[in-house]
Amino acid sequence: MKYIDIHCHLDFPDYGTDLAEVLERMKENEVGAITIGTDLESSRRAVKIAEEGEKNGNKIWACIGVHPEKPQGETLGNFQGLTLGFEEKEFEKLVVHPKVVAIGECGLDWFRIEPENIESERERQTKLFKQQIEFALKYNKPLMLHCREAYDDVLNILEVYKKAEGGDKLRGNAHFFAGNVEQAKRFLDLGFTMSFTGVVTFTHDYDEVIKYIPQDSIMSETDAPFVSPVPYRGKRNEPSFVIEIVKKLAEIRGESFEVLNGAIIKNAKVAFGGLLC
Numbered sequence: 584m585k586y587i588d589i590h591c592h593l594d595f596p597d598y599g600t601d602l603a604e605v606l607e608r609m610k611e612n613e614v615g616a617i618t619i620g621t622d623l624e625s626s627r628r629a630v631k632i633a634e635e636g637e638k639n640g641n642k643i644w645a646c647i648g649v650h651p652e653k654p655q656g657e658t659l660g661n662f663q664g665l666t667l668g669f670e671e672k673e674f675e676k677l678v679v680h681p682k683v684v685a686i687g688e689c690g691l692d693w694f695r696i697e698p699e700n701i702e703s704e705r706e707r708q709t710k711l712f713k714q715q716i717e718f719a720l721k722y723n724k725p726l727m728l729h730c731r732e733a734y735d736d737v738l739n740i741l742e743v744y745k746k747a748e749g750g751d752k753l754r755g756n757a758h759f760f761a762g763n764v765e766q767a768k769r770f771l772d773l774g775f776t777m778s779f780t781g782v783v784t785f786t787h788d789y790d791e792v793i794k795y796i797p798q799d800s801i802m803s804e805t806d807a808p809f810v811s812p813v814p815y816r817g818k819r820n821e822p823s824f825v826i827e828i829v830k831k832l833a834e835i836r837g838e839s840f841e842v843l844n845g846a847i848i849k850n851a852k853v854a855f856g857g858l859l860c
Protein backbone atom coordinates (compact mmCIF):
# COMPACT_ATOMS: atom_id res chain seq x y z
CA MET A 584 0.00 0.00 0.00
CA LYS A 585 1.52 3.29 -1.14
CA TYR A 586 -1.37 5.67 -0.35
CA ILE A 587 -4.22 5.75 2.11
CA ASP A 588 -7.71 7.19 1.86
CA ILE A 589 -8.90 7.06 5.45
CA HIS A 590 -12.51 8.09 4.70
CA CYS A 591 -14.69 7.02 1.78
CA HIS A 592 -18.09 5.42 1.25
CA LEU A 593 -17.65 2.48 -1.09
CA ASP A 594 -21.04 1.08 -0.06
CA PHE A 595 -22.96 4.05 -1.49
CA PRO A 596 -25.22 3.47 -4.50
CA ASP A 597 -22.86 5.68 -6.55
CA TYR A 598 -20.68 2.56 -6.98
CA GLY A 599 -23.60 0.27 -7.70
CA THR A 600 -22.55 -0.66 -11.22
CA ASP A 601 -18.76 -0.43 -11.26
CA LEU A 602 -17.40 -1.04 -7.76
CA ALA A 603 -15.19 -3.83 -9.14
CA GLU A 604 -13.47 -1.35 -11.48
CA VAL A 605 -13.01 1.21 -8.70
CA LEU A 606 -11.39 -1.51 -6.57
CA GLU A 607 -9.22 -2.58 -9.50
CA ARG A 608 -7.91 0.98 -9.92
CA MET A 609 -7.13 1.07 -6.18
CA LYS A 610 -4.99 -2.03 -6.64
CA GLU A 611 -3.22 -0.57 -9.68
CA ASN A 612 -2.48 2.66 -7.80
CA GLU A 613 -1.67 0.83 -4.54
CA VAL A 614 -4.29 2.83 -2.66
CA GLY A 615 -5.71 1.46 0.58
CA ALA A 616 -8.92 2.79 2.13
CA ILE A 617 -11.19 2.80 5.13
CA THR A 618 -14.81 2.62 4.01
CA ILE A 619 -17.18 4.34 6.40
CA GLY A 620 -20.62 3.25 7.54
CA THR A 621 -23.32 5.88 7.98
CA ASP A 622 -25.92 3.66 9.70
CA LEU A 623 -26.30 0.02 10.69
CA GLU A 624 -27.00 -1.30 7.19
CA SER A 625 -24.26 0.82 5.66
CA SER A 626 -21.84 -0.40 8.36
CA ARG A 627 -22.69 -4.00 7.56
CA ARG A 628 -22.02 -3.33 3.89
CA ALA A 629 -18.72 -1.61 4.75
CA VAL A 630 -17.52 -4.68 6.67
CA LYS A 631 -18.54 -6.91 3.77
CA ILE A 632 -16.68 -4.75 1.22
CA ALA A 633 -13.55 -4.84 3.42
CA GLU A 634 -13.83 -8.59 3.84
CA GLU A 635 -14.31 -9.26 0.13
CA GLY A 636 -11.61 -6.78 -0.77
CA GLU A 637 -9.17 -8.84 1.24
CA LYS A 638 -9.94 -11.90 -0.89
CA ASN A 639 -9.32 -9.87 -4.05
CA GLY A 640 -6.05 -8.35 -2.89
CA ASN A 641 -7.42 -4.91 -1.98
CA LYS A 642 -6.38 -3.08 1.17
CA ILE A 643 -9.71 -2.05 2.65
CA TRP A 644 -10.89 -1.67 6.24
CA ALA A 645 -14.22 -0.66 7.73
CA CYS A 646 -15.48 1.95 10.16
CA ILE A 647 -18.89 1.33 11.74
CA GLY A 648 -21.35 3.79 13.22
CA VAL A 649 -24.26 6.17 12.75
CA HIS A 650 -23.94 9.54 11.02
CA PRO A 651 -25.39 12.44 13.05
CA GLU A 652 -27.42 13.95 10.24
CA LYS A 653 -31.01 13.03 9.69
CA PRO A 654 -31.49 12.16 6.03
CA GLN A 655 -33.57 14.62 4.08
CA GLY A 656 -34.17 15.67 0.52
CA GLU A 657 -31.44 14.79 -1.89
CA THR A 658 -29.20 13.14 0.71
CA LEU A 659 -31.74 10.40 1.42
CA GLY A 660 -30.31 8.10 -1.25
CA ASN A 661 -27.04 7.87 0.61
CA PHE A 662 -28.65 6.77 3.84
CA GLN A 663 -30.51 3.69 2.68
CA GLY A 664 -31.89 1.65 5.54
CA LEU A 665 -31.08 4.39 7.99
CA THR A 666 -31.99 3.84 11.60
CA LEU A 667 -31.87 6.96 13.70
CA GLY A 668 -30.62 5.33 16.87
CA PHE A 669 -27.43 3.50 17.75
CA GLU A 670 -28.34 -0.17 17.98
CA GLU A 671 -25.57 -1.26 20.29
CA LYS A 672 -26.44 -4.96 20.27
CA GLU A 673 -26.13 -5.08 16.48
CA PHE A 674 -22.93 -3.00 16.42
CA GLU A 675 -21.43 -5.35 19.02
CA LYS A 676 -21.67 -8.14 16.48
CA LEU A 677 -19.77 -6.04 13.93
CA VAL A 678 -17.09 -4.45 16.13
CA VAL A 679 -15.32 -7.76 16.79
CA HIS A 680 -14.66 -8.23 13.06
CA PRO A 681 -10.91 -7.96 12.37
CA LYS A 682 -11.56 -5.49 9.53
CA VAL A 683 -13.24 -2.93 11.81
CA VAL A 684 -10.71 -0.24 12.72
CA ALA A 685 -12.83 2.67 14.00
CA ILE A 686 -16.25 3.88 15.20
CA GLY A 687 -18.21 6.44 13.17
CA GLU A 688 -18.73 8.49 11.35
CA CYS A 689 -20.29 10.05 14.38
CA GLY A 690 -20.39 13.55 15.79
CA LEU A 691 -22.55 16.67 15.54
CA ASP A 692 -23.89 18.48 12.49
CA TRP A 693 -25.69 21.77 13.09
CA PHE A 694 -25.61 22.71 9.41
CA ARG A 695 -29.05 21.81 8.16
CA ILE A 696 -31.28 21.78 11.22
CA GLU A 697 -34.69 23.34 10.67
CA PRO A 698 -35.20 26.23 13.12
CA GLU A 699 -38.29 24.67 14.70
CA ASN A 700 -36.36 21.48 15.52
CA ILE A 701 -33.16 22.93 16.94
CA GLU A 702 -33.58 21.78 20.50
CA SER A 703 -34.85 18.26 19.87
CA GLU A 704 -32.39 17.68 17.04
CA ARG A 705 -29.42 18.86 19.10
CA GLU A 706 -30.53 16.59 21.89
CA ARG A 707 -30.93 13.61 19.54
CA GLN A 708 -27.51 14.10 17.95
CA THR A 709 -25.74 14.65 21.27
CA LYS A 710 -27.17 11.45 22.70
CA LEU A 711 -26.25 9.49 19.56
CA PHE A 712 -22.71 10.89 19.64
CA LYS A 713 -22.18 10.06 23.33
CA GLN A 714 -23.44 6.51 22.82
CA GLN A 715 -20.80 6.02 20.14
CA ILE A 716 -18.00 7.62 22.19
CA GLU A 717 -18.84 5.21 25.03
CA PHE A 718 -18.97 2.30 22.60
CA ALA A 719 -15.55 3.24 21.16
CA LEU A 720 -14.09 3.44 24.68
CA LYS A 721 -15.62 0.09 25.62
CA TYR A 722 -14.07 -1.60 22.58
CA ASN A 723 -10.91 0.52 22.61
CA LYS A 724 -11.35 1.86 19.06
CA PRO A 725 -10.61 5.32 17.65
CA LEU A 726 -13.47 7.61 16.59
CA MET A 727 -14.08 8.86 13.06
CA LEU A 728 -15.64 12.26 13.68
CA HIS A 729 -18.11 14.06 11.47
CA CYS A 730 -18.41 17.64 12.58
CA ARG A 731 -20.10 20.50 10.80
CA GLU A 732 -20.64 23.94 12.30
CA ALA A 733 -20.26 22.26 15.69
CA TYR A 734 -16.53 22.07 16.43
CA ASP A 735 -16.65 23.70 19.85
CA ASP A 736 -19.56 21.54 20.96
CA VAL A 737 -17.80 18.36 19.78
CA LEU A 738 -14.56 19.43 21.51
CA ASN A 739 -16.35 20.27 24.75
CA ILE A 740 -17.87 16.79 24.87
CA LEU A 741 -14.59 15.05 24.01
CA GLU A 742 -12.64 17.05 26.60
CA VAL A 743 -15.03 15.94 29.33
CA TYR A 744 -14.61 12.27 28.32
CA LYS A 745 -10.86 12.67 28.12
CA LYS A 746 -10.69 13.91 31.71
CA ALA A 747 -13.19 11.36 33.01
CA GLU A 748 -12.95 7.77 31.86
CA GLY A 749 -11.37 8.28 28.43
CA GLY A 750 -7.67 8.88 28.97
CA ASP A 751 -5.50 7.45 26.22
CA LYS A 752 -8.33 5.25 25.03
CA LEU A 753 -10.15 8.32 23.72
CA ARG A 754 -8.64 9.04 20.34
CA GLY A 755 -9.59 9.43 16.71
CA ASN A 756 -9.65 11.58 13.62
CA ALA A 757 -11.65 14.67 12.70
CA HIS A 758 -12.77 13.89 9.14
CA PHE A 759 -13.13 16.67 6.50
CA PHE A 760 -11.49 19.08 8.91
CA ALA A 761 -12.85 22.59 8.40
CA GLY A 762 -12.10 24.12 11.77
CA ASN A 763 -9.68 26.91 12.65
CA VAL A 764 -6.20 26.81 14.19
CA GLU A 765 -7.53 27.16 17.72
CA GLN A 766 -9.87 24.20 17.25
CA ALA A 767 -7.07 22.20 15.60
CA LYS A 768 -4.94 22.83 18.68
CA ARG A 769 -7.68 21.47 20.93
CA PHE A 770 -7.90 18.32 18.78
CA LEU A 771 -4.12 17.92 18.97
CA ASP A 772 -4.23 18.29 22.76
CA LEU A 773 -6.76 15.45 22.81
CA GLY A 774 -4.41 13.33 20.67
CA PHE A 775 -6.69 13.45 17.62
CA THR A 776 -5.55 13.63 14.00
CA MET A 777 -7.27 15.67 11.26
CA SER A 778 -7.91 14.69 7.65
CA PHE A 779 -8.46 16.78 4.52
CA THR A 780 -10.42 16.10 1.33
CA GLY A 781 -10.37 17.26 -2.30
CA VAL A 782 -11.61 20.72 -1.29
CA VAL A 783 -7.99 21.62 -0.55
CA THR A 784 -7.30 21.41 -4.28
CA PHE A 785 -9.71 24.22 -5.15
CA THR A 786 -9.84 26.58 -2.16
CA HIS A 787 -7.23 28.29 -0.03
CA ASP A 788 -9.61 28.45 2.96
CA TYR A 789 -7.74 25.72 4.85
CA ASP A 790 -4.14 26.61 3.98
CA GLU A 791 -3.37 28.14 7.36
CA VAL A 792 -4.64 25.18 9.37
CA ILE A 793 -3.03 22.67 6.95
CA LYS A 794 0.33 24.34 7.61
CA TYR A 795 -0.30 24.46 11.35
CA ILE A 796 -0.95 20.74 11.92
CA PRO A 797 2.25 18.76 12.70
CA GLN A 798 3.27 16.09 10.21
CA ASP A 799 2.45 13.31 12.67
CA SER A 800 -1.19 14.41 13.00
CA ILE A 801 -2.36 14.96 9.42
CA MET A 802 -4.25 12.48 7.24
CA SER A 803 -5.54 12.17 3.68
CA GLU A 804 -9.05 11.22 2.64
CA THR A 805 -11.41 11.56 -0.32
CA ASP A 806 -14.90 11.37 1.30
CA ALA A 807 -15.74 9.69 -2.00
CA PRO A 808 -18.18 9.68 -3.74
CA PHE A 809 -18.31 13.39 -2.76
CA VAL A 810 -15.98 16.36 -3.46
CA SER A 811 -13.64 15.17 -6.22
CA PRO A 812 -10.26 16.92 -6.24
CA VAL A 813 -8.90 18.88 -9.20
CA PRO A 814 -8.55 17.62 -12.00
CA TYR A 815 -11.59 15.36 -11.48
CA ARG A 816 -14.05 18.02 -10.31
CA GLY A 817 -17.63 17.38 -11.36
CA LYS A 818 -16.98 13.65 -11.65
CA ARG A 819 -17.77 11.04 -9.04
CA ASN A 820 -14.90 10.76 -6.58
CA GLU A 821 -13.04 7.51 -5.75
CA PRO A 822 -10.18 6.47 -3.42
CA SER A 823 -7.50 6.51 -6.15
CA PHE A 824 -7.94 10.29 -6.40
CA VAL A 825 -6.44 10.63 -2.91
CA ILE A 826 -3.03 10.95 -4.58
CA GLU A 827 -4.04 14.41 -5.88
CA ILE A 828 -5.00 15.43 -2.35
CA VAL A 829 -1.66 14.35 -0.86
CA LYS A 830 0.16 16.23 -3.66
CA LYS A 831 -1.76 19.40 -2.81
CA LEU A 832 -1.25 19.04 0.94
CA ALA A 833 2.51 18.68 0.36
CA GLU A 834 2.50 21.76 -1.89
CA ILE A 835 0.60 23.88 0.68
CA ARG A 836 2.91 22.73 3.49
CA GLY A 837 6.07 23.17 1.44
CA GLU A 838 7.07 19.56 2.04
CA SER A 839 8.18 16.81 -0.26
CA PHE A 840 5.34 14.64 -1.56
CA GLU A 841 7.17 11.42 -0.68
CA VAL A 842 8.00 12.52 2.85
CA LEU A 843 4.47 13.74 3.64
CA ASN A 844 2.88 10.68 2.08
CA GLY A 845 5.17 8.39 4.09
CA ALA A 846 4.19 10.26 7.27
CA ILE A 847 0.48 9.94 6.44
CA ILE A 848 0.76 6.16 5.96
CA LYS A 849 2.56 5.90 9.29
CA ASN A 850 -0.03 8.13 11.00
CA ALA A 851 -2.84 5.93 9.71
CA LYS A 852 -1.14 2.82 11.04
CA VAL A 853 -0.64 4.42 14.44
CA ALA A 854 -4.14 5.93 14.63
CA PHE A 855 -5.95 2.79 13.60
CA GLY A 856 -4.17 0.55 16.04
CA GLY A 857 -1.54 -0.85 13.72
CA LEU A 858 -4.30 -2.86 12.06
CA LEU A 859 -3.59 -1.28 8.72
CA CYS A 860 -0.83 -3.44 7.36
Ligand SMILES: [Zn+2]
Pocket residue numbers: 590591592619688806
Ligand atom coordinates in the same frame (compact mmCIF):
# COMPACT_ATOMS: atom_id res chain seq x y z
ZN1 LIG B 1 -18.23 10.56 5.20
